[in-house]
Amino acid sequence: MTGFFNLRTNTTWVLTLASLKMWYRDRQAIFWTFFLPLVLMVIFGVLNFGDFGAVDLGVVDHARNSASRSLVSSLEDAEAVDLFHQSGTGDAGIGILEREQLALEDGERDLVVVIPPNFGETGGPVIVDVLFDVSQAREAQIGQTVIRQILDEMTFASNNVPNRFGITARPVFNRDLRFIDFLMPGLVAMSIMQMGLFSVAFSFVQLKNRGILRRLLATPVHPASFLFGQVVTRLSVSILQTLVLIAIAVFLFDVKIAGNMASILLLALIGGGVFVSLGFAISGWARNEEVAAPIANVIALPMMFLSGVFFPRTAMPDVLVSITDFLPLTYLIDALRNVAIDGEALWSQGWSILGLGVWLIITVVVSVRLFKWE
């Protein structure tokens, strides 16, 4: 017995070191952990997929009369425009304006049209406000053209005095939020999820299947010592992933990290914890790799597409949005995005952190119940 404080004979320390070594020597794991998210970032970043597609237009209707309804329905019919029409809430658009403005700031709208209360009335000039995202110049341009066309048509149709409508175009924010800024936190969260689910599920099913866990069971090792090393390894990797992806985003794509780095890494740790224990749950349940792979995929793939990694969840039907609100990846992505890109404080993400905490408890309980040594 050489004592607990000699690191070379400290079981937990040696097992952790061994686990880190094994991970570091696993080329395939490194590939999936770093290379794949990097490739995705480069592809999406260079092609800038986010700029494709229709113009996202929000409408705030302060008039709520037949004229304004006809304008809205014309906008709905316009092919170049995707209309987000927040109907049925509140009186005369109050509050809705703020929400639309917020959506604009978050990059979920390219333009917001504000229809004034006197729209459609005769006399006095009618000024339609168009708020637009300056960073989306092309969309703002297309959107304004469409609106002007529709207003002109309405003028002609009513056989009234030309130029009855005026447009005031107002740039709303000049924070240069591009698709890559939106994408980066999503990719960080996604790679943490993939690492946790796949690397843990696969390596543990292997350890179990090949009898390595059983061989450890033939020693007096405390299971916690062994599991601790494995978890520490995976959580270190999730921190490393976050740092590498952010570094690439900052240096290659000029992404500006508005938030506090410690908060970002803390979120990565919490998220890593959730997905690592989910991975343990899978490895406890699955008999072999052939079973573990489809289960991990069934969990990971839908989340990849429903939790807003590649596009805002607001583009999905409302029902789907409210369901996907509760996915662990959604909580992680939302919190990461708000902190890293929008520069919000960690404490303002209490809801997402609570969500992740609940998931952490659920997954730990499930994995403890399902875990088997052989």
Add this chain to the structure above:
Amino acid sequence: MAQVNPSAPGGEIIVEAADLCKTYGGIRAVDGVSFTIERGEVFGILGPNGAGKTSTVEILEGMRLPDSGTARISGIDVVENPRAVKSIIGIQLQSTTFFDRLSLSEILQVFASIYHRLVDPLELLAQVELQDRAKSVFKDLSGGQKQRFSVATTLVNDPLVLFLDEPTTGLDPQARRHMWDLIKEFKSQGRTVLLTTHYMEEAEELCDRVAIMDQGRIVALNSPDELISELLSGGFHKERAEKAANLEDVFLELTGHALRDA
């Protein structure tokens, strides 16, 4: 082959099994097994597949709980304190693998750390003649080398009792002879060894005493010589007189005793 006393060995008793029972799905895999092993003995458990050898050994190792009965290693109750038992014994499992991406040296260091010990991996590897493979990974070893390495991992805590479950199954004659030499070496070091095997000549060669198991029970327990004498005194005659050599002797004479996997 000195031991002739089946039930009450004269020396210090180190392994004690008393009336062990274990049932799996209605089948009595271990059905009232009792025996003792004294310090320094090589004790063999023989029997056909499914006789309950492995289950018995696993109960003694603290890997499996008996339904009833008691087992003690060096006076420590296996059921009450399996971790204390595991820390003074070495267990070689029937088929096992080790971590993929660690070298043999590193694996030995990991195992030693479990017992809070520092070992010289090269010295341990030299004991099983694997010192040249210190930097190799387990999966690149041959069958005999794997088995020898597996034995080396059981030595990291300088165990009082070594449990070897079918240590020579699947090995070629040279590798098997080599494993025999290793087990004899353990005996000369004063270690106690409990091994299971399917090979009678192996038991005859190595074991001071053997227990023959069938259907969960011990049907005979004595030294190999005594068991043979008992059989002969009962009037048994072999159809064909034993030759002074067998085919394995021919094989080894032709191919040599040197290990082929080094």
